[in-house]
Amino acid sequence: MYSLYHAPLSPFCRKVRLVLAEKKIEVKLVEERYWEKDTDFLRRNPAGKVPILRANGKNMPESQAICEWLEAKHPEPALMPEDADAAYEVRRLCAWFDDAFFNQVTSNLLYERVNKKVQGAGYPDSSKVKAGAKAVKFHLDYMAWLLEKRRWLAGDVMTLADFAAASHLSALDYTSDVDWARHDVVKEWYAKIKSRPAFRGILSDVVPGFMPPPHYADLDF
Amino acid sequence: MYSLYHAPLSPFCRKVRLVLAEKKIEVKLVEERYWEKDTDFLRRNPAGKVPILRANGKNMPESQAICEWLEAKHPEPALMPEDADAAYEVRRLCAWFDDAFFNQVTSNLLYERVNKKVQGAGYPDSSKVKAGAKAVKFHLDYMAWLLEKRRWLAGDVMTLADFAAASHLSALDYTSDVDWARHDVVKEWYAKIKSRPAFRGILSDVVPGFMPPPHYADLDF
Incomplete structure (x- = not known):
């Protein structure tokens, strides 16, 4: 195991x-x-x-x-398409979320407010929190732009790119940092992925000293 | 094209x-x-x-x-092994160089000293340059540790991991930031990869205002 x-x-x-x-x-x-x-x-x-x-x-x-x-x-179910162009798009978006989104949003919001406190590393830097709160809007707009053309982020099937995005957004949602009212398509996409059995473990995470908002684990948020 | x-x-x-x-x-x-x-x-x-x-x-x-x-x-010549464990090792090392090595070394040395000047973004931050000069030693030691067990970084054949590493090291070598005398195995590995025809274009790069050291393009450095 x-x-x-x-x-x-x-x-x-x-x-x-x-x-x-x-x-x-x-x-x-x-x-x-x-x-x-x-x-x-x-x-x-x-x-x-x-x-x-x-x-x-x-x-x-x-x-x-x-x-x-x-x-x-463990190829089943597939989370990476076999077609090279489709696989490129999945990898591009994984890098987008794990690099650009992480550096502009996740590290400025979650890491400043939660990780610093948990790790005893001092107080949040308010200029970083402000930058993160601004950047998350741009990223939600970009996701909406993609999702208006596609059922899932990288195309018409769910892939690793959706998991990469949902990983960042779910962590930010724990601290109420995602404005789900901004774009219906993004909210619908998140509701779809959140309702998968694979998401259950993540929705039951608890970080001592930080309570998630009531909608965090609610499938009808 | x-x-x-x-x-x-x-x-x-x-x-x-x-x-x-x-x-x-x-x-x-x-x-x-x-x-x-x-x-x-x-x-x-x-x-x-x-x-x-x-x-x-x-x-x-x-x-x-x-x-x-x-x-x-363009599968030929292969730079990514077909075996899943071997491919993992290649991807792990690409991430190591493009993330850890980049953040600890390349961005502290090259970006502080060259990119800032080229981009008119001010003077190098000497604390970053110092941190980079210290970190590059640790990374060269890690490479030597790998190369004492393997012919190439990720195993016995040349892969994308070698190109990822050589990309960072060649850029740092342009500003004389690599101590090739530190480990013979690392120098031998670099001499091997540097002598490939694929490397020629990179060795003829010139950045106005910065001259590379004489050994930069020398295959017998």
């Missing part, structure tokens, strides 16, 4: 958890206080990051590389 | 250029002053980044997604 070393609100961990759950792969979740840089943890992963998938006696870091590996080892 | 919008010392552009050259794919290189945020450029790529591959009338950003697409469309 696999183990996944993770942190509850980490979007990169959530992406891997969603893939594991969607593919119905059994996994033991181990919560990791990665910022404490515990020696055992650093031996598993010198980069000091989560997620790490432990499989067949090996420790595997890097969320996107893990997801590609899971896709190869 | 493809076009590639690029900047000469960008490691992400170099990775794509190396893949194109190794696979003998004809490409028109277009130098992009991406920081000027020219309207035409932002229309091609709202993220405002290079590289962008223009292929079949489409603009494709995100270097790793481009490389995976090129691998699927």
